[in-house]
Amino acid sequence: MSLEAPIQNGQARGKHFQDDFESPDFYQIDDLLNEEHKLIRAALRDFVKLEITPYIEDWAERNHFPMEMVRKFGEVGAFGPTIPEQYGGSGLDYISYGLIMQEIERGDSGMRSTASVQGSLVMYPIYAFGSEEQKQKYLPKLASGEFLGCFGLTEPNHGSNPSGMETHILDKGDHYLLNGAKMWISNAPKADIAVVWAKNEQGRIHGVIVERGMDGFTTPETHGKWSLRASCTGELVFADVKIPKENVLPGKSGLGAPMMCLDKARYGIAWGAIGAAMDCFDSAKRYAMERIQFDKPIGSFQLVQKKLAEMLTEITKAQLLNWKLGKMMDEGKATTPQISMAKRNSVEVALNIAREARQIHGGMGITGEYPMMRHMMNLESVVTYEGTHDIHLLILGADITGIPAFK
Ligand code: TGC
Ligand code: FAD
Numbered sequence: 001m002s003l004e005a006p007i008q009n010g011q012a013r014g015k016h017f018q019d020d021f022e023s024p025d026f027y028q029i030d031d032l033l034n035e036e037h038k039l040i041r042a043a044l045r046d047f048v049k050l051e052i053t054p055y056i057e058d059w060a061e062r063n064h065f066p067m068e069m070v071r072k073f074g075e076v077g078a079f080g081p082t083i084p085e086q087y088g089g090s091g092l093d094y095i096s097y098g099l100i101m102q103e104i105e106r107g108d109s110g111m112r113s114t115a116s117v118q119g120s121l122v123m124y125p126i127y128a129f130g131s132e133e134q135k136q137k138y139l140p141k142l143a144s145g146e147f148l149g150c151f152g153l154t155e156p157n158h159g160s161n162p163s164g165m166e167t168h169i170l171d172k173g174d175h176y177l178l179n180g181a182k183m184w185i186s187n188a189p190k191a192d193i194a195v196v197w198a199k200n201e202q203g204r205i206h207g208v209i210v211e212r213g214m215d216g217f218t219t220p221e222t223h224g225k226w227s228l229r230a231s232c233t234g235e236l237v238f239a240d241v242k243i244p245k246e247n248v249l250p251g252k253s254g255l256g257a258p259m260m261c262l263d264k265a266r267y268g269i270a271w272g273a274i275g276a277a278m279d280c281f282d283s284a285k286r287y288a289m290e291r292i293q294f295d296k297p298i299g300s301f302q303l304v305q306k307k308l309a310e311m312l313t314e315i316t317k318a319q320l321l322n323w324k325l326g327k328m329m330d331e332g333k334a335t336t337p338q339i340s341m342a343k344r345n346s347v348e349v350a351l352n353i354a355r356e357a358r359q360i361h362g363g364m365g366i367t368g369e370y371p372m373m374r375h376m377m378n379l380e381s382v383v384t385y386e387g388t389h390d391i392h393l394l395i396l397g398a399d400i401t402g403i404p405a406f407k
Contacts, residue, residue: 017054020286021045021106023278026316032323033095040077040096044103047076052107056230057368060108063225065232067190069111074145078104078115080123082264087127087135088143094329098271098322105272106279109378110231112272117186118142120265122149122195125207128260129251134209138193150191152182152210152236153258159184160391161406163255167198169208169243176248178208178216178241184385188234189221195249196236197258207249207257216241227381229374263339266386267329270342273382274318276375277350280357281311283370287361298360307356314349321345337399344392347383354379 023045030038051072059066073079081097083089090096097119105112123142126134141147158164167180178198188194194210210217216239225233249257285308288299298304325342328334354376358365365372383389391406398404 015054019049019053021049021053021279021282023106024281024312024315025319026312027320029316029319029323033099036092037095037099040092041099041103044076044078044100045106047072048103048107052104052111053371056108056111057371057374059230060110060374061229061368063229065110065114065190065230069114070148070190071145073115073118074143078119079143079145080119080127080139083119083123083127083139083143087123088140089123089127093326094267095323095326097268098326101268101272102275102278102322104275106275108230109272109276109375109382110228112268112275113186113228113231114148116265116268116272117151118149120268121151121261122193124264125151125195125249125257125261126209129207129249129257131246131250133246134249138209141192147192148187148190150185150187150194150236151258151261152185152188152194152196154182154184156181156183160388162197162258163205165197165199165205167196167238169198169200169206169248171201172242175245176208176243178210178238178243180238182236184222184233185219185236186228186231186233186385188219188236189232191219194219194236196238204253205255205257206253208243209247209249210236210238210241210243211247214241214243225381227377229377259336262386263334263336266339266343267325267334269382269386270318270325270339270346271322273343273346273350273379274315274322276379277311277315277318277346277353280350280354280372280375281308281315283372284308284311284357284360287364287370291362304360307360311353311356314353318342318346318349335399337396340387340392340395343386344389344396347379347389351376351379351383 077090080089081092085091101112104115126138142149153162155165169176169178192212196208196210197205218237219234222233288304289297291298321342354372358372361370394405
């Protein structure tokens with residue numbers, strides 16, 4: 001990346017920051033994309049260069065969630081791109097969705113979190129399991145960014161094992177009473193609505209839509225994160241919250257319902273994390289050609305070339321995996337283990353590339369003048385949420401052997 005004017009370490013880059021990012025396409029994967037895909041990617045890349053990269057280091061340093069981005073994401077079509085147009089979405093395919101996530105996470109994983117939670121974890125369950133009234137009421141506002149949503153599955157005592165959840169609803173005749181707490185919830189402190197998973201008296205999991213302002217519903221912010229600092233995270237606390245019966249998602253119950261949402265979001269992360277990897281690779285490649293040591297660009301040394309060659313190899317392999325997975329998503333054939341493989345692979349590749357790229361930048365690599373440390377810290381959340389790295393390995397292990405090793 002080149003800068004129009006030098007900046008002090010950690011200072012906001014500001015609107016004059018020039019982001020020259022170019023994505024690697026070593027295996028001509030663009031040949032696999034149609035014109036619409038390329039246009040969408042170009043639009044999102046321009047959007048990220050204009051609206052995210054000039055400001056992200058400042059937001060991250062100040063631990064600031066830029067609320068104005070919610071409307072901007074709505075305007076650029078980043079919320080629920082696969083949702084049909086009649087509900088405010090764009091009716092796009094999964095390759096388009098993947099490319100949108102890739103471009104946004106190239107800017108920042110926390111920004112991608114905001115968009116993928118809204119699309120895959122809030123709009124998707126309302127679209128797939130909601131009543132027609134719920135779809136009409138919430139989806140257009142979520143698509144436009146008038147509403148921000150969040151998804152409450154994880155609890156203080158139940159992270160990798162959501163089936164143990166304690167949050168519950170009691171049938172009170174004309175309404176339900178919701179009690180319990182969710183933790184580590186992206187968007188929670190600012191969300192207008194929350195899609196919350198809770199057990200009924202029979203222990204069956206249901207999705208309920210909780211609206212900000214309902215008595216007994218609070219969303220305390222989680223402080224002290226060294227990761228995803230431009231994304232807001234919080235708790236959802238329910239103390240005798242009265243839930244109108246029409247706020248329960250009628251179309252599906254059981255753990256399978258939230259798991260279907262996670263399939264969509266994990267797919268988006270598979271593309272997104274490679275966006276972060278591409279940003280680190282691009283920065284490392286430029287720096288290797290500009291930085292002179294021993295009277296030569298450091299890119300002329302074999303050990304630096306090895307790093308760059310390995311980064312490009314892993315990015316290319318992941319691009320092909322993601323593209324094929326996207327095609328299977330479009331055909332409705334992608335399985336949860338296939339999605340796990342891609343999510344797990346992309347995040348590992350991205351973390352390794354962030355670390356290697358940081359090394360190529362030497363001391364400068366630890367500053368906010370370059371994106372690697374921010375990506376690296378962000379990716380420590382990405383490797384944990386939506387199923388930890390090891391849970392995805394166990395999902396693959398169960399698929400290979402037929403023996404689930406979770407319990
Ligand atoms: P298991 O026995 O495997 O399944 C229970 C029931 O669910 C069904 N099911 C699915 N149905 C449809 N699609 C899927 N993908 C499904 N996966 C499971 C399954 O058929 C069964 O149905 P039934 O009718 O037989 O009862 O469940 P388990 O309790 O053994 O758990 C398996 C395990 C560990 C893999 C699963 O719980 C898991 O994936 N845990 C990880 C939890 C996780 O990923 N949490 C994510 C929280 S959200 C988040 O992190 C958002 S971050 C967002 C951001 O900021 O980007
Ligand atoms: P634990 O489940 O306690 O796991 C701790 C360790 O034990 C991990 O290494 C794990 O792999 C390992 N482990 C657990 N079980 C097994 C096993 N059976 N075999 C081997 N190893 C095991 N959740 C939401 O619902 N909505 C959100 O929007 C959301 N956003 C998040 C945002 C951030 C920034 C973060 C950090 C998390 C978010 N989460 C969200 C929660 C996330 O999904 C959980 O953190 C994740 O599922 C892991 O749960 P846990 O943190 O309780 O870890």
